[in-house]
Amino acid sequence: MIDSRPTDTFQPGDVLNNTYRIEAVLGRGGTSEVYKARSEISGRLAALKVLKAEFSANDDYLVLLTREEEIREIRHDAVVRYSENHRTQDGLVYLVMDYVEGPGLDRKLREGPMPADDLLTVCRRVSEGLEAAHKRNIVHRDLSPDNIILRGGDPAEAVIIDFGIAKDTNPGAQTIVGNEFAGKYAYAAPEQLSGQTDARSDIYSLGAMLLANFRGKSPDVGNNPMEVVKRKGERLDTADVPEPLKTLIDRMAAPEPDARFQSAAEVLAYLREHEGETDPDATVIFPLPRTPTPKAKPAPENLPQSAPASAPAGAPPRKSLGGRVGLILVLALILGGVGGYFGGLFDGLVGPSYPVADPYQLTVDKPANGAPHAIGHVPSEQTRAAMSNLMTDLSGTADLTMATGAIADSWGTDVMATLSELRNLEEWRLALDGNAAQVTGETSDADLHAHLIKTFADGLPGALQGSAAIDLIPVFLAASEVEAVLDHLADCGPLATPGVTPVGYGPQSDIIVAGKVADTATRIGLFDELSTIAGERKVVVDVEVLNPTLCLIESNLPNAPPGGIGVDFIVGDRNEHNPSGRFFVGENPIIDITLPADVVDGYLTVSILDVSGNVYHLLPNLNRQENAVAKLRDGQSGPVDVRVAYSVDEAARNNRIGFTVDDSSLGKSKVIVLHSEEPLFGGLRPTSESASGYATALKDHVETNQASILSLDSRILTTAAP
Structure with a gap:
């Protein structure tokens, strides 16, 4: 479990569709969040994978989540059970799956090396799940330790989760990632770097994962794309792995797909053939070749012995060769000293003889x-x-x-x-x-x-x-390093770093980024680049994702405080208030502006910035030129609602602005309300114009009339496919 954040889509205690009560956050990703939830009806625990708001209206991601839902057809205990997709009243889409209680292999990896026997058990279990998936032409494409959970901590109960980028290998099948790279570099098969993926890619990833957990250390794949490509073409180093796990990994993770096991069934056959070969009591981690100790060679027959008895009288006695050898050994001992003693040089003379290791x-x-x-x-x-x-x-x-x-x-x-x-x-x-x-x-x-x-x-x-x-490594991360990343990637106005101290970020400080960005790619880029300099610190990118049109206008808006003027949305065909501001294709948004009791004079300018790059002026416009607050109040005191976008029927009858949502431009639009002492622009703008044209006019006007603008209020309207 991880701590909840105010920026999470759901908070503990929230109830989705009167059924699932959120209990905790299980994980966060670039496009989705996963929650632990309990059914209010059955009491059963479930895991809910929720698409973030900005993706819930994106057909590509909805197709991807639907593909993941279809994996429910795989019926195997080693594959997490999926249920179905649901949509909340606010338009958020989530997928229901079984909740699996237990540590992931990523946690086991952080804890240190796993025994070879446990890893063989994990391999058998995961291969059984892959066999079931591959039979239905489903390739996982992202197998890694964080996607394997040991139910109850038992290796024999390993469960594969997160088929989020799984691909149907049937002809014509697609995912949002198409033929581009999918999966984590550390565990991805070499061919995945060029977009080629089949069942053998999953087998490679499983082999790389087994090796990582055996060593208790993630693979080092390099620091740049060139290093990644080079190392992916090399065989994994399994010199320290005992048999039969060593050969298993070698044959699973061969760089060339044709040199690997060709199916999960072949992996299982190998495991059955070598079952029970690992010694559970062995403490030797590095297996060594048991090279027999070389036998002493017999002395050559012509080796001189002692001096002959018939030596000439008076000749000096000859020293024996044994004496010379003894002298050499003494000199060697003196020269070798303590180094030879610690190095084991003389173990053959004074102690046990050890097997030869190559490599050492x-x-x-x-x-x-x-x-x-x-x-x-x-x-x-x-x-x-x-x-x-x-x-x-x-x-x-x-x-x-x-x-x-x-x-x-x-x-x-x-x-x-x-x-x-x-x-x-x-x-x-x-x-x-x-x-x-x-x-x-x-x-x-x-x-x-x-x-x-x-x-x-x-x-x-x-x-x-x-x-x-x-x-x-400095104790503090300098704020300037973070600001350099923000300056490089900011595409919708300045980004803020709340909580940073004058000395920067301490070892336990979170790096928090707030503000607005033009698209999701920018947010992901912020997270990735900040993570490279964050060390052990958490990176929280708490930004609002807009779009290029909104960001263009945002950068030219006047610097004015909010005035408390409300923006309310109503679903026209049902006359229902819509607090979420989310409208689906075919619906008719009605927009009301609520004037607070203390706003009694001045002028209102109300515009909506469309996701397609256009600006529509709701008030004033050619068909409704009166925008003085006193006239809009029409003698009423207290809060007053002023309608600026009507139902389609009323718009047709009274020549007012009304519209329905179509599928030509879905996403975020923004309603902007400016309250000024005098009418803006010195005249009417066209009812609709380009965002760039409006941005230029707004910039020019603000430069000379900033003081006349009293307040600025706004609200996002989101259009989405049902």
């Missing part, structure tokens, strides 16, 4: 706000003990395997020296392949950062080959 790998990392973990190969008991003790001191864990390999004598000492320098960083990682090492880390401590930069200036300790990249 070790990874030790500490995530931000998490515990460190060491996994991989070490050359000696001394190194394993030292590293395990360090992990214990840091409240971390270690899965270390004893092995010999192509490493320097001082490898163990050098690794421990590196870790001792890294231990105080907030986040760090040491990855080794033989003597090649890569070190990364982050800290907000400037002194520690300077110390480490100096320490690693000439490279890593001892024989380790590589470099260290330690980043200094």
Whole structure:
């Protein structure tokens, strides 16, 4: 569950269509929100996926939600059960599905590595669900840890959710994303980057997801599109994965679709064939080839032994070869010193012999706000003990395997020296392949950062080959960094950042953006760009999505306070008040302007800015030129309603303005009410004109008559398909 926000479409306690009472928010996305709700009739829990208001009238997104509803035909316990779509009285569309209680694999991923046996169980269960979906020509296209929930925490009860971008593979079938990329980069199959998707893409995504949860770390796909494309063409690194999970992932996630398992049924067949092969008690995370210890070679027959008994008299005695070998060993011990001891060089002489590891790998990392973990190969008991003790001191864990390999004598000492320098960083990682090492880390401590930069200036300790990249992360995010993003993307006037302090955003501060934008793409762009600089901070883009026409006018409106003048909507054919301001195709909007009791003089100018890019002047206009407040009141005191858009019948009888909603221009329009001391523009505007023409006239008038404008009030009218 996540905390509710005032900007959410629904709040806990709201009841939809007299049936579903909202209990909590489960998630938020770019186009929809998901809520936990309970049926007031049956008491059954359900999950409601609600299209955001700006998408509920968009045919493309409605088609997409309808496609998701049709997935209810898939009857399998491993696929979330869908019910049907509904529309609220305000025109919001939502989809009802089963509520699945349990952690998602994304939460398990954050908690750390999962056992191989559990992942094999998850694979079996999810593959069964995919088989059922694929039989109906439905490809998920977005399989990732956040789309798999373990009902009750049980891997055997995994459930696939969120078929929001699923695609029917029948000829001619479409989704809103068409053939464009769909899915998350980290888990998407390589062919999805070029718009090619079939059942094998889901198999790849499942394999990548299994590997991520085995390691407890999301895949690193690069920092830019070129890196993403390059890495997607490479095989996943499964060197540390035990069998049979390793081969399973290798065959599921091959870069070339033809090299993968070709169906979920083939995955299930592999699992049945290798059932029970994983040792549940095994603690070895890195499987090693059990290379037999080489037998000692027999001494060559012509190897000289001791000096012959018939040596010439008086000749100096010859030293035996064994004595020379002993001297060499002593010199080697002296030269090797402690490095050879920690490196395991002499284990073959004085202790146990370990199997050979190739490649010889070790990874030790500490995530931000998490515990460190060491996994991989070490050359000696001394190194394993030292590293395990360090992990214990840091409240971390270690899965270390004893092995010999192509490493320097001082490898163990050098690794421990590196870790001792890294231990105080907030986040760090040491990855080794033989003597090649890569070190990364982050800290907000400037002194520690300077110390480490100096320490690693000439490279890593001892024989380790590589470099260290330690980043200094400021405690506060500067407000200027956020403002630069806002300035870059603002397309409907300035955007505000409520709550920002003079020093910027602290580690726990939310980055909140308020204001207006021209379209949904801008809002999504704001969220994406701010997320790249936010770190652990939440990003809340609480903006009103208008359209280019409204934004053009918004930027030229006078700077005037609201005057309390109301704008009320009525459905003409039913004479019903419409508090939502949402009208559907075929309906007749009636618009009333309510004058407060204290507005008794001056002039009213009322216009509606159409989503199609036109402006209609409701008052005054050629057929209704009187707009003086005193005349409009007609002697009445107190609040007075002034009708400016009529029913179609009355408009025809009295030569007034009236209209019905058609499907040629659906979206948001805006009613603007200006109250001024004198008539605006010095004369009548045409009844309708282009938004750009009106914006120019308004700008020119405001520049010389700003003081005469007393107030500005407005309200959105939304038109939508039923």
